[in-house]
Amino acid sequence: MTKTICLLSSVMILVFALLNLNRNAYGKVYVDIDSPTFNPIPVAISDFNPKAGGPATQADVSGIIAEGVRQDLSLTGLFNILQKKSFLEQNPGIEKIRFADWMAIGADYLLKGEIVKNDREVISNAYFYEVSRGERVFGRKYRAGAGEVKAISRAIAKDIMLALFNDAGDFNTHIAFVPKKGLKSDIYSISYDGSEIRKRTSHQSILLAPRWSPDGRLLAFTSFRRGRPEIYIQNLQNGLEQKVTSFDGMNLCGSFSPDNRKLLLTLSKDGNNEIYVLDIASLSLKRLTNNYAIDVSPSWSPDGKKIAFVSNRSGSPQIYTMDADGGNVKRVTYDGDYNSSPSWSPRGDRLAYEGRVNNKYQIFTIDPDGGNPQQLTSDHTDHESPSWSPSGRQIVYVSHKQGKSTVFIMNANGTNPRQLYETNSKVVMSTWSPRSQ
Numbered sequence: 001m002t003k004t005i006c007l008l009s010s011v012m013i014l015v016f017a018l019l020n021l022n023r024n025a026y027g028k029v030y031v032d033i034d035s036p037t038f039n040p041i042p043v044a045i046s047d048f049n050p051k052a053g054g055p056a057t058q059a060d061v062s063g064i065i066a067e068g069v070r071q072d073l074s075l076t077g078l079f080n081i082l083q084k085k086s087f088l089e090q091n092p093g094i095e096k097i098r099f100a101d102w103m104a105i106g107a108d109y110l111l112k113g114e115i116v117k118n119d120r121e122v123i124s125n126a127y128f129y130e131v132s133r134g135e136r137v138f139g140r141k142y143r144a145g146a147g148e149v150k151a152i153s154r155a156i157a158k159d160i161m162l163a164l165f166n167d168a169g170d171f172n173t174h175i176a177f178v179p180k181k182g183l184k185s186d187i188y189s190i191s192y193d194g195s196e197i198r199k200r201t202s203h204q205s206i207l208l209a210p211r212w213s214p215d216g217r218l219l220a221f222t223s224f225r226r227g228r229p230e231i232y233i234q235n236l237q238n239g240l241e242q243k244v245t246s247f248d249g250m251n252l253c254g255s256f257s258p259d260n261r262k263l264l265l266t267l268s269k270d271g272n273n274e275i276y277v278l279d280i281a282s283l284s285l286k287r288l289t290n291n292y293a294i295d296v297s298p299s300w301s302p303d304g305k306k307i308a309f310v311s312n313r314s315g316s317p318q319i320y321t322m323d324a325d326g327g328n329v330k331r332v333t334y335d336g337d338y339n340s341s342p343s344w345s346p347r348g349d350r351l352a353y354e355g356r357v358n359n360k361y362q363i364f365t366i367d368p369d370g371g372n373p374q375q376l377t378s379d380h381t382d383h384e385s386p387s388w389s390p391s392g393r394q395i396v397y398v399s400h401k402q403g404k405s406t407v408f409i410m411n412a413n414g415t416n417p418r419q420l421y422e423t424n425s426k427v428v429m430s431t432w433s434p435r436s437q
Contacts, residue, residue, distance in 0.1 A: 040080040042106045048113035061117045068153025077416035099134040107131050126156045137163050170389040172436035176210040179425040209253040213260045216434045222253045254298035264298035288326035299342050308342040332370045345392045352386035376414030387431045396430045
């Protein structure tokens with residue numbers, strides 16, 4: 001119990017007070033970033049003002065918190081973070097802010113703050129302003145253990161996202177992927193900002209199709225650990241793994257249901273690749289497709305009512321949808337001769353997939369009814385395995401070029417691609433986790 005209390009006190013941020021200097025300290029702005037005319041928002045982030053906090057006070061923490069917020073917001077692709085050298089106002093405090101100086105350098109919003117750090121904890125007051133009106137959007141106090149300064153930066157960035165977009169962002173998330181090393185591979189994950197790479201399995205075999213459960217507690221995947229494809233579910237809290245299918249032929253993992261209770265699978269136990277749904281508690285199976293063609297890669301819609309999948313029943317691999325019970329099958333993609341790996345947006349309004357163009361795979365999105373297809377990548381590189389972020393505002397994918405694999409993240413409209421991870425091993429099947437609880 002003591003260990004748990006210490007962990008909670010050192011890692012969790014307690015946003016414990018809304019600084020009530022004025023009754024409307026937390027304004028709702030909700031910028032429409034889905035508008036075709038949206039441009040990254042210019043934001044000035046001033047180093048926080050250090051205040052006396054005992055003999056262990058460290059002034060450099062003020063810069064660390066501000067820089068952490070800059071980095072986190074820049075990852076979203078939604079902000080133009082103004083450089084400190086452009087700042088005209090040199091006053092680090094929060095009194096008598098010269099908003100005209102911040103308007104002159106093009107800032108729409110301004111973040112200022114105060115910081116106290118002693119040998120036990122860090123306390124920060126953060127103030128976020130709309131420059132043109134000279135009004136405070138919010139003022140809040142944050143507290144964390146002395147070694148958790150980064151958590152304060154992330155909490156501030158999250159509150160800025162909530163204030164402007166009514167969305168917490170994708171900060172506390174991870175991306176799972178499989179670096180292939182011959183016949184010996186395992187699942188790894190990397191944090192959204194690229195700061196933490198973690199080995200998730202120790203199978204040292206061919207691994208395929210990692211899938212996070214919506215509550216973030218489970219990771220399902222296919223493993224050839226025993227020389228044949230079998231599906232496992234790993235408890236991410238204690239690392240324990242359960243083998244859930246081991247039929248003859250193909251056992252390929254699909255996505256979890258939104259309620260975490262079921263798992264979609266592709267099995268060939270009856271002689272053909274068909275889609276099934278597994279009840280995780282009872283391990284009972286229900287077959288959803290029954291077609292002479294190959295049906296693979298099932299992905300559940302966020303409301304649990306639809307399933308996207310890939311079938312060659314039209315002569316080439318294409319994206320289809322069906323109801324959750326297997327009925328009402330409809331073809332979604334018609335352009336191109338090879339479309340696969342559908343991933344459903346958390347908003348339910350778009351499907352991302354990979355499609356072959358001029359013998360190279362590119363990333364596309366499309367409405368679930370087949371309307372409004374959009375090509376997001378278009379160079380001479382193979383781009384594969386798209387997966388949506390929890391916010392639905394970003395997509396992760398893998399690129400292969402000149403013997404290297406790179407994990408990229410881009411905005412949902414294809415803009416602002418950024419490199420997250422690169423290796424000489426071939427990386428396959430990237431998939432985005434839900435937000436950490």
